[in-house]
Amino acid sequence: MSKAWSSKQVVPDVVDDAPPEKLTVKYPEVTVNEGNIAKPKQVKSPPEVSWTVEGDALYTICMTDPDAPSRKKPSAREWHHWLVVNIPGNSVDKGDTLSEYVGAGPPQGTGLHRYVILVYKQPGKINPSEKKITNRQGQGRGKFCIRKFAEKYNLGQPIAGNFFEAEFDDYVPKLHQQLG
Known part of the structure; x- marks a missing residue:
């Protein structure tokens, strides 16, 4: 992995x-x-994602923003944008969606936000207790912690990951309106 993970403080x-x-x-x-x-x-819209899969293993994918509402004052760290468990292979659409995908939506004037996408190999099928969240709901997404989620379900460390940065553009108000 590149030094970007540490230089960008992911x-x-x-x-x-x-x-x-x-x-x-x-x-x-x-x-x-x-x-x-x-x-x-x-x-x-949700991206196409792929990683190296092992046999009939199940996976979890999460996209999270540690910079909510801003990198300087991340009082809602982490705000999760996507969470799917029990994914067979790379077939995210066949997994159990806990939080439907919501794209980047950094508030105006908050600078660049990091959007981190992580994949975990599950020890087996999991039966999550988390409430399902649609892509029209912002509630229940803030103050998430992928470390705690991974610990709760014995996921260990992520096996694959990537991240990008984004800042406010003219699409963000539409997204915020969609989320209520």
């Missing part, structure tokens, strides 16, 4: 160590590459 803000594999994350207009900048309007 290590230690979100994970203890950079994952051993670089997660492939492709949106129609931009490919994520360890801290590159993407516009919220480019990442409004």
Whole structure:
């Protein structure tokens, strides 16, 4: 993994160590590459993701923003944008969605936010107790901690990951309106 994980402080803000594999994350207009900048309007739909899979293992994927509402004052750290468990192989659409995908939506004037996408190999099928959240709900997404979620379900360390940065653009007010 590149030094971007530590230079952009994803290590230690979100994970203890950079994952051993670089997660492939492709949106129609931009490919994520360890801290590159993407516009919220480019990442409004779920990306295509892929990682190395093992046999019939199940996986968890999470996209989280440790900079909510701003990097200087992250009082809502982490705000999770996507959470799917029990994914067979790379088939995210066949997993159990706990939080539907919501793209980057940094508030105006808060600068760049980091959006971290992590994949964990599960020890087996998990039966999560978390309430399901639609892509029209902002409630229940703030003050999340992927470390605590991973610990709760014995996921260990992420096996793959990637991240990008984004700041406010003209799509963000539409997203905030969608979230109520």
